[in-house]
Amino acid sequence: MIHDPHHTLVALAVRLPCALTLTFADGATLPVDLSGVAQAYPALAALRNPALFATARVDSRGGYVVWVDDDLELAADNLRNMAIEQAGGIGNERLVNWMHKHGLTQERAAEAIGVSRRMLNYYLSGAKAIPKTVWLACLGWETVGEVAHG
Secondary structure (H helix, E strand, O other), X not given: OOOOHXXXXXXXXXXXXXXXXXXXXXXXXXXXXXXXXXXXXXXXHHHHOHHHHOOOEEOOOXXXXXXXXXXXXXXXXXXXXXXXXXXXXXXXXXXXXXXXXXXXXXXXXXXXXXOOHHHHHHHHHOOOOOOHHHHHXXXXXXXXXXXXXX
């Protein structure tokens, strides 16, 4: 049973030297380039080896892309966020980090940016794409709302 179709992988295709096309249980198919993270993080440097990279597979539950069991794997939610950001969208982790940075509860965050708590939950879970206007509201709150309310 799939509990979170937005963050459950059902298939992948390797695109050498260091990219994947990921298919999620909600039907989304997204490309993600991992060359930047392979360069930036020593723990992921092995991904720069095309022979190893080509062995990528989805784990049995769809929660990870695995290269070396229990040693070299990336979580589906992080990969989806990365793919959305690379495509010019706003990944849900950006919104989560914004709330954490300002110590906002879901109720307070929803009020600050002018959306319902239910809609905020859709954005936070990845169930709905975060519109640019919502992210701009977050940035506006930082510059105006924090001074008035912080």
